Amino acid sequence: MxxxxxxxxxxxxxxxxxxxxxxxxxxxxxxxxxxxxxxxxxxxxxxxxxxxxxxxxxxxxxxxxxxxxxxxxxxxxxxxxxxxxxxxxxxxxxxxxxxxxxxxxxxxxxxxxxxxxxxxxxxxxxDLLPPVLDKFGLDAGIEEMCLEFNSSKAVQVNYENRVVFNESDKDKHLHVFRIIQELMNNSLRHGKATIITILFEEINNQIICNYSDNGFGFDMKDRKHQSGLGMKNIETRIDFLNGTILFDSAVNKGVKVLMKF
Missing domain, CATH: 1.20.120 (Four Helix Bundle (Hemerythrin (Met), subunit A))
Structure with a gap:
C-alpha cells in the first residue's frame, strides 16, 4: 500500500x-x-x-x-x-x-x-509680414485684417477680443494670424460666406478662439477636405503652438472652428 x-x-x-x-x-x-x-x-x-x-x-x-x-x-x-x-x-x-x-x-x-x-x-x-502685427501685436493685426475684408463689401467680419496677448510671444502670434487668415480666405473663396465671426477669450489659463461663418460648409466625412494644402498648413501651425483645433461643419450649415493654444 x-x-x-x-x-x-x-x-x-x-x-x-x-x-x-x-x-x-x-x-x-x-x-x-x-x-x-x-x-x-x-x-x-x-x-x-x-x-x-x-x-x-x-x-x-x-x-x-x-x-x-x-x-x-x-x-x-x-x-x-x-x-x-x-x-x-x-x-x-x-x-x-x-x-x-x-x-x-x-x-x-x-x-x-x-x-x-x-x-x-x-x-x-x-503680405509677408503685416507691419501692424509686428509693431502693435496680434490683436491689432487681426483687427486690421478684418477691416480689410470688411472693406471688400463681400463679407461682414465681426471680431471681438477679450485676451491680453503677451508681446514676448510674437513668433507664436504670427502662426495664429496666418491660421485666421487661412480660415477667412477659405470662408470667402470656398464657402462664399457673407458673415464671419471671430472671438478670442481666455478660459482656465488657455486662449480659445471661436471662429464661425455662414458659408456653404462641407461634409466632414469627405476626406479631401482634411487633406488639402490649406488644412495641412493649419495643422502644422497648430503643432507649433502646441494647440488643438476642431472643425464642425455640414453642407449648407457653415463652418465652426474651436482653436485652443
Missing part, C-alpha cells in the same frame, strides 16, 4: 509539474505575443506619427514654394514692369531738343510710375 501511495504521489507531482510547466509556457507565450502585439502597435503608431510629420513638412515646403512663386510673379509682373517703364522714360529724357512740356510729361510719368512701384512694394512686404 505504501508503494502504491508513493507511486500516486510521484504521479501526482509529475502531473502537477507538467501542468505548471505547460501553464508557464502558455503564460510566457501569452506575454510574448501580447508584448509583440503592443510593440507592433507602437511601431505602427510611430510610423503614422512619422508619416504625419512628413506630410506636415511637405505642406510647409509646398506652402513656402507657392509663396515664393507668388512673390516672384508679383515682382516680375508688377514691380519689374513698372521699373522698365521708368527706365524707358528716363532714357527719353536724354533725347535732344525736348520741349519743356515733353520734359514735364516724361518726368510726371516717372514720378507716377515710381509711386505705384513703391505702393506695390509695400503691399508685397505687408
Amino acid at each position: 505504501t508503494k502504491v501511495y508513493e507511486k500516486e504521489i510521484v504521479a501526482l507531482i509529475l502531473y502537477a509539474s507538467i501542468f505548471f510547466i505547460i501553464l508557464a509556457i502558455v503564460i510566457i507565450l501569452f506575454f510574448y505575443f501580447s508584448r509583440k502585439k503592443i510593440i507592433q502597435k507602437e511601431l505602427e503608431k510611430k510610423d503614422l506619427e512619422i508619416q504625419h510629420q512628413r506630410d506636415q513638412l511637405r505642406a510647409v515646403i509646398i506652402t513656402q514654394e507657392e509663396e515664393r512663386k507668388r512673390i516672384a510673379q508679383d515682382l516680375h509682373d508688377d514691380i519689374s514692369s513698372k521699373l522698365n517703364v521708368v527706365s524707358l522714360n528716363s532714357h527719353l529724357l536724354k533725347t535732344p531738343n525736348l520741349t519743356d512740356n515733353e520734359i514735364v510729361e516724361i518726368t510726371g510719368n516717372i514720378i507716377g510710375i515710381t509711386a505705384k512701384a513703391l505702393e506695390s512694394t509695400r503691399r508685397i512686404a505687408h
Whole structure:
C-alpha cells in the first residue's frame, strides 16, 4: 500500500509539474505575443506619427514654394514692369531738343510710375509680414485684417477680443494670424460666406478662439477636405503652438472652428 501511495504521489507531482510547466509556457507565450502585439502597435503608431510629420513638412515646403512663386510673379509682373517703364522714360529724357512740356510729361510719368512701384512694394512686404502685427501685436493685426475684408463689401467680419496677448510671444502670434487668415480666405473663396465671426477669450489659463461663418460648409466625412494644402498648413501651425483645433461643419450649415493654444 505504501508503494502504491508513493507511486500516486510521484504521479501526482509529475502531473502537477507538467501542468505548471505547460501553464508557464502558455503564460510566457501569452506575454510574448501580447508584448509583440503592443510593440507592433507602437511601431505602427510611430510610423503614422512619422508619416504625419512628413506630410506636415511637405505642406510647409509646398506652402513656402507657392509663396515664393507668388512673390516672384508679383515682382516680375508688377514691380519689374513698372521699373522698365521708368527706365524707358528716363532714357527719353536724354533725347535732344525736348520741349519743356515733353520734359514735364516724361518726368510726371516717372514720378507716377515710381509711386505705384513703391505702393506695390509695400503691399508685397505687408503680405509677408503685416507691419501692424509686428509693431502693435496680434490683436491689432487681426483687427486690421478684418477691416480689410470688411472693406471688400463681400463679407461682414465681426471680431471681438477679450485676451491680453503677451508681446514676448510674437513668433507664436504670427502662426495664429496666418491660421485666421487661412480660415477667412477659405470662408470667402470656398464657402462664399457673407458673415464671419471671430472671438478670442481666455478660459482656465488657455486662449480659445471661436471662429464661425455662414458659408456653404462641407461634409466632414469627405476626406479631401482634411487633406488639402490649406488644412495641412493649419495643422502644422497648430503643432507649433502646441494647440488643438476642431472643425464642425455640414453642407449648407457653415463652418465652426474651436482653436485652443
